[in-house]
Amino acid sequence: MAIAEDRAAPPETRRxxxxxxxxxxxxxxVSSPQGAIAxxxxxxxxxxxxxxxxIAPYDPIAIAPRIRxxxxxxxxxxxxxxxxxxxxxxxxxxxxxxxxVSLFGTTAALSLGAMLGIIAGLGPRWIDSVLVIFCDxxxxxxxxxxxxxxxxxxxxxxxxxxxxxxxxxxxGYFRVVRNQVLVLRETDFVTAANAMGASRLRVALTHLxxxxxxPLIVLIAMDIPAxxxxxxxxxxxxxxxxxxxxxWGTMLSDxxxxxxxxxxxxxxxxxxxxVATVAFTFLxxxxxxVFDPKSGKGR
Amino acid sequence: xxxxxxxxILLSICVLVSAxxxxxxxxxxxxxxxxxxxxxxxxxxxxxxxxxxEMGLDQSLLVQGWHFAGNxxxxxxxxxxxxxxxxxxxxxxxxxxxxILALTGLGWAVILGIPLGCLSTIKPNGWxxxxxxxxxxxxxxxxxxxxxxxxxxxxxxxxxxxxxxGAGDGGDLGDRLMxxxxxxxxxxxxxxxxxxxxxxxxxxxxxxxxxxxxxxxxGISNFRIALRFALxxxxxxxxxxxxxxxxxxxxxxxxxxxxxxxxxxxxxAQDAVVQRNFPVLLGTVVVTTALYVxxxxxxxxIAALIDPRIRKES
Numbered sequence: 001m002a003i004a005e006d007r008a009a010p011p012e013t014r015r016x017x018x019x020x021x022x023x024x025x026x027x028x029x030v031s032s033p034q035g036a037i038a039x040x041x042x043x044x045x046x047x048x049x050x051x052x053x054x055i056a057p058y059d060p061i062a063i064a065p066r067i068r069x070x071x072x073x074x075x076x077x078x079x080x081x082x083x084x085x086x087x088x089x090x091x092x093x094x095x096x097x098x099x100x101v102s103l104f105g106t107t108a109a110l111s112l113g114a115m116l117g118i119i120a121g122l123g124p125r126w127i128d129s130v131l132v133i134f135c136d137x138x139x140x141x142x143x144x145x146x147x148x149x150x151x152x153x154x155x156x157x158x159x160x161x162x163x164x165x166x167x168x169x170x171x172g173y174f175r176v177v178r179n180q181v182l183v184l185r186e187t188d189f190v191t192a193a194n195a196m197g198a199s200r201l202r203v204a205l206t207h208l209x210x211x212x213x214x215p216l217i218v219l220i221a222m223d224i225p226a227x228x229x230x231x232x233x234x235x236x237x238x239x240x241x242x243x244x245x246x247x248w249g250t251m252l253s254d255x256x257x258x259x260x261x262x263x264x265x266x267x268x269x270x271x272x273x274x275v276a277t278v279a280f281t282f283l284x285x286x287x288x289x290v291f292d293p294k295s296g297k298g299r
Numbered sequence: 300x301x302x303x304x305x306x307x308i309l310l311s312i313c314v315l316v317s318a319x320x321x322x323x324x325x326x327x328x329x330x331x332x333x334x335x336x337x338x339x340x341x342x343x344x345x346x347x348x349x350x351x352x353e354m355g356l357d358q359s360l361l362v363q364g365w366h367f368a369g370n371x372x373x374x375x376x377x378x379x380x381x382x383x384x385x386x387x388x389x390x391x392x393x394x395x396x397x398x399i400l401a402l403t404g405l406g407w408a409v410i411l412g413i414p415l416g417c418l419s420t421i422k423p424n425g426w427x428x429x430x431x432x433x434x435x436x437x438x439x440x441x442x443x444x445x446x447x448x449x450x451x452x453x454x455x456x457x458x459x460x461x462x463x464x465g466a467g468d469g470g471d472l473g474d475r476l477m478x479x480x481x482x483x484x485x486x487x488x489x490x491x492x493x494x495x496x497x498x499x500x501x502x503x504x505x506x507x508x509x510x511x512x513x514x515x516x517x518g519i520s521n522f523r524i525a526l527r528f529a530l531x532x533x534x535x536x537x538x539x540x541x542x543x544x545x546x547x548x549x550x551x552x553x554x555x556x557x558x559x560x561x562x563x564x565x566x567x568a569q570d571a572v573v574q575r576n577f578p579v580l581l582g583t584v585v586v587t588t589a590l591y592v593x594x595x596x597x598x599x600x601i602a603a604l605i606d607p608r609i610r611k612e613s
Contacts, residue, residue, distance in 0.1 A: 034433070133310070137317035139543075140595070142587040144550040145568050149580050150325065152572045225440030233444055233554050237569055256448060256558065263452045270445050277440040285436060 025290045035286030041279035045272075049095035058086035060093040061244045069262040078268035081254050087268040090246035095272060097247040101161055102227045106220045108166035113173025114216065118204055120174070121181025128178070135171035143168050144233060151239040161240055165227055172223065176215050184208055214291030221284030225277035232273050248273050303603055303610045311596045316368075318588045322581060323367050327360060338575075371585060377578035386582035389567065394586065396563035401552040403479055404443075404486030405541070412491045413534075416498025417525065423503060431499075435492030443551030447485035447558040454481055464560045482559050486551050490544075497540055501533040535606045542598025546591050 030036040048055060057077075064084030072079045078087035120131040147164045154160045184190055184207065193203050228248075234240035235249025236256070243250050248269055255266025334347040342350075351357050358366075370376070376386035415435070419428040455463035462478050505511065506529050514524045553565035560566070564583050571579040603609045 034436075133313045133317055136310075137314045137321060140314055140318050140546065140588050140591045141321065142546055142549050142553070142584060142591065144553050145564070145580075145584045145587055148568055148572050149322075149577075149584050152575065152577065152580055153325065222440075229440070229442035229445075233442060233550075236444060236554070237557060237572075239572060252445070252448060259448070259451060260456055263456055266448050266452060270449060273445050274441060277442065278437050281436055281440040 028290045029286045032286060032289070034282045035289070038279045038282035038286060041275060042283050045095055045276055045279065046099065048092050049099045052089075052092040052096055056086075056089035056092045058089045060089045060246045061085065069258070069265075071262075071264050072268075078271075079262075079264045081251070081265050082258050082262070087251070087265065090251055091248070091268065091272050093246040094248040094251060094269075095276075097158070097241055097245070098228050098231055098272075098276060101158065101165065101231045102224045104162045105165035105227045106169065106223050108162060109169035109223070110173050110216060110220060112166060113170035113175075114177045114212070116170070117174045117177025118181055118208065120178045121185065121208075122200055122204065131174070132178075135174045138168065139171045141168065143230065147230065147234055148237070148239055151234065156234075156239045156242055158241060161231060161234065165230060169223055169227070172219060173216065176219055177212055180212055180215060181208055184211055218284055218288045218291055221280055221287050224280040224284075228273060228276055228280075300603070300610055304600065307596055307599055307603075311592050315589060315592045318592070319368060319371055319585065320364075322584055322588075323364055326577070326581065327363055327367075376582040376585060379579050380576050381574060386578050387586075389579060390564070390582045390586045393562060393564050393567045393583075394590075396561060397549070397552050397556065397565065400479065400482055400486060400556065400561070400563065401545075401548050403483040404552065405490060405548060406487075407483060408487035408490030408494055412494025413498050413530075415491065415495035416502060417530065419495065419499040420502045420506065420525070428499075431495060435495045438488050438492040439496070441489055442554070443485050443489060444554035444558050446488055447482060447555045450481045450485050451558065465562075478559075478561070482552075482555050482561060485555050485558075486548065489551070490548065493544065494537065494541075497537045498533060501536050502529055505529040505533045531605070535602055535609075538598055538605070539602045542595045542602075545594045545598075549587055549591070 030039055062085060064080070067076070067080050067084045068082055070076055070080040070084075076086050076088065078091060081087055081090070116131050116135070120128040146168065147161075150164045151160055154163075190203060190207050193207055198206075231240055231247065232249035232252060235247045236253045238250075238253060240249055241247035251269030252266055252273075255263070255269050259266055334350045335342065338346055338350055374387055376390070378385055379389060415431050419431045422428060451463055454461045461481050462474075463481075465478060502525065506525070511524055511529055514528055515521075549564075552563070553568065555561075556563040556565035557569050564587065568580055568583045570576070571583070
């Protein structure tokens with residue numbers, strides 16, 4: 001009983017904060033320990049990436065041959081690599097690359113997928129069938145091999161990387177948007193809007209888009225680990241971000257070359273990948289609990 | 300069942316043709332001169348002309364597309380620019396290595412993932428369920444090649460328990476198995492989490508159903524209900540999802556091969572990129588795409604065979 005009373009009291013005092021749906025959602029998201037930790041870690045990653053030039057103790061591409069292969073110390077938190085570059089500074093700058101590719105890649109995939117999804121959901125049957133088959137065929141391309149082929153033809157660069165990611169991941173957004181639109185199309189409020197003579201564009205913008213935001217935000221958070229994996233994987237193969245620029249993948253490639261002599265390089269380069277992928281996955285789970293409380297128990 | 304099968308076959312063919320079209324557009328609609336891109340900026344004019352003739356680049360796009368599709372359907376994926384061997388032969392000799400790695404990875408993931416998923420449902424939201432949930436969610440998004448590098452550092456470099464490089468001596472089965480352990484571990488770990496979560500969600504849903512309640516009313520033990528009656532039904536969505544995830548599995552295996560310097564599609568493609576050997580690179584893409592479509596078709600058919608509802612729905 002005491003617990004129930006405690007729970008009943010706070011809303012009175014907290015009302016101004018809890019009033020906005022955003023604040024409510026945020027409170028729900030960080031209400032579980034996993035969600036709170038994931039949010040904190042992701043926030044730290046983003047801050048570290050944004051303020052990398054201020055935080056990084058050294059220049060990420062400054063070569064210092066005299067301190068090659070040094071293990072972690074107070075001067076070099078994660079040690080130094082094969083040409084004496086500070087690994088901690090490189091990890092921070094690598095976060096910029098990883099988050100930039102994730103942000104632009106998922107945003108482009110989302111825009112492309114959502115647009116096609118709305119067209120498929122609202123348009124005639126045949127367009128829907130064509131788009132579904134097209135997206136199924138994109139999904140059936142082996143992502144890493146396909147990306148390798150694209151990079152080999154267009155040359156390795158961040159833009160190629162973002163382009164491949166956007167193209168390969170768009171079908172995921174397409175499916176979510178299309179299926180949601182097909183369900184929403186049959187709801188009473190859309191029927192009512194149609195009956196009142198609202199144009200298709202108006203129905204799409206005022207009734208469909210707001211209902212799609214939740215599932216799409218969850219999907220983005222879930223896709224970011226995959227994007228980070230692809231970016232670091234391609235950079236590891238030497239086909240993504242090009243040296244001397246710091247990316248977690250190129251650092252892993254350096255570490256792999258010296259895996260017997262100085263395994264700390266690979267360990268240091270792998271840690272941020274693990275932290276980032278795990279944090280974004282848990283954040284995605286927490287966001288799902290917010291936007292789709294029914295699946296909350298699925299965890 | 301017959302109309303369902305025909306429908307699935309037709310759909311698979313459409314997907315495959317459309318995927319090959321995408322690959323074709325990728326090569327032939329490149330801005331700039333494909334010959335320069337393929338041979339590099341230092342190639343002589345005569346070399347470029349010869350290359351254009353050999354690849355049929357001097358013909359119209361439609362003719363090229365027709366030839367490309369015809370060749371792919373006949374199993375002719377072109378010849379290796381360096382060794383002049385047929386690409387199909389190269390890809391087919393690399394494929395078994397990758398397939399064994401992917402299947403071993405998936406195999407141990409299934410063997411461990413299903414029991415973990417079942418254990419979670421004994422007491423939903425209990426401490427065991429939470430622990431398994433934390434583990435599953437943590438491993439699910441970890442890139443396989445990164446796990447491979449860490450496994451290499453821990454088990455090969457530091458502890459020296461297992462071999463680091465290659466696929467082992469061809470004739471010696473034990474040696475090959477030893478070489479398979481770490482790569483398979485890296486490829487499968489994410490799938491343990493994935494399968495555990497799928498089985499848990501699916502089993503919990505099945506356990507809510509009426510027929511399960513009836514079994515309970517008849518006094519059948521929970522253990523027996525879960526294993527004998529609920530699990531087979533709960534496995535249906537798991538089978539379907541494994542089909543969809545095979546692409547990821549293959550991508551993971553490709554990178555893990557490079558880490559362990561194992562022969563296979565990954566090493567083949569990586570070498571082809573370095574040597575700018577486009578026919579080989581595109582050959583690996585075409586063959587793996589076809590494999591993925593076939594695997595997907597197979598899992599869809601298995602799911603439909605176990606569950607008549609899927610057949611009726613579509």
